[in-house]
Amino acid sequence: AGGVFAGLAIAAGAAGLALQNRLLARRLTLTHQHRLHFDLLSKAIDDPELAAVLDTFEEEVPPVKQRQFLYANALYSNVLHAYRTGSTSESEIGGHLHVICRSPIFREYWEFTRRHRAVLQEGSQEARLGRRVDEIVQNISQLR
Incomplete structure (x- = not known):
């Protein structure tokens, strides 16, 4: 019986390590993707010709405002x-x-990008965080 318990403990430990490795790999992948995203945003902030590629707004956004929106997106x-x-x-x-x-x-910026967020998958982390920002923005707007 002791050998069975030891085997189960080893299997549970191995499963726990495998899960930790998957979580670490996901964090590393997310961090790498975030770095790439930030690099692309930085280039667009510095170069209006590149920023034009990211201009997906339905209204005309002046170049200075567009750079501010890109920075808001980076934040x-x-x-x-x-x-x-x-x-x-x-x-x-x-x-x-x-x-x-x-x-x-x-x-x-948040208002201008409302339609962009509307297509997010309902239960995604980004959608949940977006709803949290919506609440904060609404509360701040009510105070003003």
């Missing part, structure tokens, strides 16, 4: 990355969101 993407990887606690995420949502430019 939001950074919080989203922390949320996805679990590198920041839920309360810290909320604090970061409250800070960036205080910016009128961020709130304008």
Whole structure:
């Protein structure tokens, strides 16, 4: 019986290690993808000709405002990355969101990109975080 329990303990330990390895691999993949996204945004912020590629707004957005929106996207993407990887606690995420949502430019960006978020898969992490930002923006707007 002792050998059976030892075998089960080893199997459980191996399964736990495999799960940890999968989680670590996912975090590394998300971090790599986030870095690529940030690099692309940085290039677009620095070069209006590249920023034009990311202009998916239904209204005309002046170049200065477009650069601000790209930066707002970079800020939001950074919080989203922390949320996805679990590198920041839920309360810290909320604090970061409250800070960036205080910016009128961020709130304008958020409104301009509402239709972009409408196509997100309902239960996805990004959709959940987006709804949280919606609530914060709504609360801040009601206070003003």
